[in-house]
Amino acid sequence: MVYIGIDLGGTGIKIGVVDEKGLILNQGETPTLAGRPYEDIIGDMGKCMLDVMAKGGFTADDIAAIGIGIPGIADEATGNVIFCTNLGWTDVPLRSELQKYLNKPVFIDNDATVAGFAESICGVSAGSHSSVFMTLGTGVGGGIVIDGRPWSGFHGVGSEIGHIPMDIGGEPCTCGNYGCVERYCSATAIIRMGKQMMLQHPDSMMYDLCGGDVSKLNAKIVFDAAKENDDYAMKVFHKYVDYLCKGIYTIIAFLDPEMIVLGGGVSKAGSFLLDAVRERIPRYLLFKTMPYSRIEIAQLGADAGMIGAAMLGRAPIKEA
Amino acid sequence: MVYIGIDLGGTGIKIGVVDEKGLILNQGETPTLAGRPYEDIIGDMGKCMLDVMAKGGFTADDIAAIGIGIPGIADEATGNVIFCTNLGWTDVPLRSELQKYLNKPVFIDNDATVAGFAESICGVSAGSHSSVFMTLGTGVGGGIVIDGRPWSGFHGVGSEIGHIPMDIGGEPCTCGNYGCVERYCSATAIIRMGKQMMLQHPDSMMYDLCGGDVSKLNAKIVFDAAKENDDYAMKVFHKYVDYLCKGIYTIIAFLDPEMIVLGGGVSKAGSFLLDAVRERIPRYLLFKTMPYSRIEIAQLGADAGMIGAAMLGRAPIKEA
Numbered sequence: 001m002v003y004i005g006i007d008l009g010g011t012g013i014k015i016g017v018v019d020e021k022g023l024i025l026n027q028g029e030t031p032t033l034a035g036r037p038y039e040d041i042i043g044d045m046g047k048c049m050l051d052v053m054a055k056g057g058f059t060a061d062d063i064a065a066i067g068i069g070i071p072g073i074a075d076e077a078t079g080n081v082i083f084c085t086n087l088g089w090t091d092v093p094l095r096s097e098l099q100k101y102l103n104k105p106v107f108i109d110n111d112a113t114v115a116g117f118a119e120s121i122c123g124v125s126a127g128s129h130s131s132v133f134m135t136l137g138t139g140v141g142g143g144i145v146i147d148g149r150p151w152s153g154f155h156g157v158g159s160e161i162g163h164i165p166m167d168i169g170g171e172p173c174t175c176g177n178y179g180c181v182e183r184y185c186s187a188t189a190i191i192r193m194g195k196q197m198m199l200q201h202p203d204s205m206m207y208d209l210c211g212g213d214v215s216k217l218n219a220k221i222v223f224d225a226a227k228e229n230d231d232y233a234m235k236v237f238h239k240y241v242d243y244l245c246k247g248i249y250t251i252i253a254f255l256d257p258e259m260i261v262l263g264g265g266v267s268k269a270g271s272f273l274l275d276a277v278r279e280r281i282p283r284y285l286l287f288k289t290m291p292y293s294r295i296e297i298a299q300l301g302a303d304a305g306m307i308g309a310a311m312l313g314r315a316p317i318k319e320a
Numbered sequence: 321m322v323y324i325g326i327d328l329g330g331t332g333i334k335i336g337v338v339d340e341k342g343l344i345l346n347q348g349e350t351p352t353l354a355g356r357p358y359e360d361i362i363g364d365m366g367k368c369m370l371d372v373m374a375k376g377g378f379t380a381d382d383i384a385a386i387g388i389g390i391p392g393i394a395d396e397a398t399g400n401v402i403f404c405t406n407l408g409w410t411d412v413p414l415r416s417e418l419q420k421y422l423n424k425p426v427f428i429d430n431d432a433t434v435a436g437f438a439e440s441i442c443g444v445s446a447g448s449h450s451s452v453f454m455t456l457g458t459g460v461g462g463g464i465v466i467d468g469r470p471w472s473g474f475h476g477v478g479s480e481i482g483h484i485p486m487d488i489g490g491e492p493c494t495c496g497n498y499g500c501v502e503r504y505c506s507a508t509a510i511i512r513m514g515k516q517m518m519l520q521h522p523d524s525m526m527y528d529l530c531g532g533d534v535s536k537l538n539a540k541i542v543f544d545a546a547k548e549n550d551d552y553a554m555k556v557f558h559k560y561v562d563y564l565c566k567g568i569y570t571i572i573a574f575l576d577p578e579m580i581v582l583g584g585g586v587s588k589a590g591s592f593l594l595d596a597v598r599e600r601i602p603r604y605l606l607f608k609t610m611p612y613s614r615i616e617i618a619q620l621g622a623d624a625g626m627i628g629a630a631m632l633g634r635a636p637i638k639e640a
Contacts, residue, residue: 144575152576155578158574160574161574165604253484254575256479286483287393
């Protein structure tokens with residue numbers, strides 16, 4: 001038996017046929033075209049799914065279950081999407097609509113949760129007892145895996161690491177609160193700090209790298225200038241690493257998972273970021289001499305959502 | 321079969337014979353007299369344990385296991401106490417020493433963890449799917465229960481809610497970091513804020529209630545004055561409730577347990593505190609219309625440690 005994994009994004013819908021080890025056997029994509037009636041979006045999803053199956057030589061009998069990762073939250077009982085801000089969805093019957101195209105069990109979970117789940121099955125945290133995945137992108141998302149299963153909380157609203165309060169009366173957040181983790185640990189935070197630094201220091205290399213246009217600054221430019229030892233970019237980088245370590249330490253102090261996996265756009269900095277984080281994190285530890293969560297960069301990249309979604313329908317496989 | 325539960329504190333050692341539902345059948349206590357060689361302390365513990373058993377009419381054959389809650393952390397594999405700051409213990413072979421008195425399986429976990437575990441078995445969170453216990457005392461401790469079992473993390477250093485960073489560059493903490501949750505959510509925080517308020521406002525009722533001596537201020541006096549509508553005490557109370565709600569919201573955003581249980585000295589304020597917390601917490605929620613963790617005051621009081629420790633040796637009982 002194989003599994004359908006669907007990564008529903010604001011721009012595109014990626015669909016794969018995935019085996020029980022997380023290997024993608026065949027895949028396809030269709031544009032989301034957000035703003036349309038949900039029936040049309042789910043219709044294109046259904047047709048693309050059947051097309052991906054057919055092209056890979058799979059029939060309905062081969063499919064054990066369908067899993068969908070969404071940038072929002074779903075009701076496990078009804079299979080309805082409760083919120084999906086990017087798509088403007090509220091209370092959309094995603095499970096029942098999609099079952100019109102293929103009548104199989106449909107599992108739905110948050111996109112960061114399924115990406116972390118994928119890493120725990122066939123990525124960097126494979127075989128771990130417990131892991132927490134942090135997506136460092138425009139915002140900060142989280143995915144918790146405990147004993148081989150994703151943990152989204154009792155009410156399905158957990159693993160929102162980006163909205164943990166980290167600074168009383170700090171930066172205003174899109175959620176209405178102040179000082180949330182994602183105001184300090186996201187790519188958005190790097191850009192904000194980089195811009196502030198550039199305005200104070202017009203001689204920074206960051207100016208050259210964005211062609212003199214502050215509005216073109218992105219996280220990669222800040223990191224690239226830091227790699228070239230631009231003092232101002234280095235200051236931003238070190239400040240960001242410090243903030244990120246505080247966010248990571250929140251996970252260690254609270255849940256103490258076996259592993260913490262960094263994903264999302266910022267994590268593409270690879271060892272430049274990872275080495276700095278690993279060097280700085282020990283100063284925050286409560287028990288200085290005790291082992292603590294291993295910190296790694298995610299491995300599966302853009303396929304993580306599809307793979308993790310597919311694996312939602314798979315019973316946990318216990319290692320021998 | 322019954323279970324021995326031991327609550328090892330800095331002042332006293334409480335020992336109970338507990339049945340599988342968490343009911344204390346017989347109990348006793350012996351002073352810790354911290355500072356003595358660990359063999360002497362564990363010796364008194366062993367003798368008191370045998371005495372409590374004998375007085376209750378229990379023999380070694382009746383005892384399934386021994387559990388110990390400690391104000392520190394232990395190595396599950398060796399049964400050694402790794403740290404126990406109050407007692408000055410480092411790497412103490414608690415399990416093997418105690419087994420000299422009664423050769424049964426010995427389980428050791430953190431005192432806040434076992435207290436939260438006790439509440440989840442026969443206290444306010446009994447039967448819940450998942451719960452997080454917060455002890456609001458001199459510091460802030462935490463206990464996580466997931467699927468009927470205590471969760472202390474992969475390395476045994478988790479549920480340290482008190483040391484989650486909550487304010488960048490905030491109040492210095494005993495752990496060496498700044499802005500930890502326990503600097504804002506503990507009884508110590510209430511006293512600090514109360515003293516600051518008293519120094520600015522000598523007309524506060526708090527002065528009368530502590531006989532004009534600022535050094536006698538405690539959390540109960542602040543709350544008592546707030547109950548009497550002293551403006552200054554009310555300001556401290558509301559600020560504390562706001563901080564506590566940020567701490568509680570950290571738990572909701574990250575783990576989303578079914579329940580959050582408030583214990584420790586500050587929780588003795590009961591509904592005065594609970595009502596204020598419940599009223600304020602909704603403003604922080606990310607998903608305003610979704611159900612979220614039920615917040616309650618702990619029920620088991622000083623017996624929680626003994627009961628929870630005893631239950632460490634009990635296999636989880638699945639509800640029918």
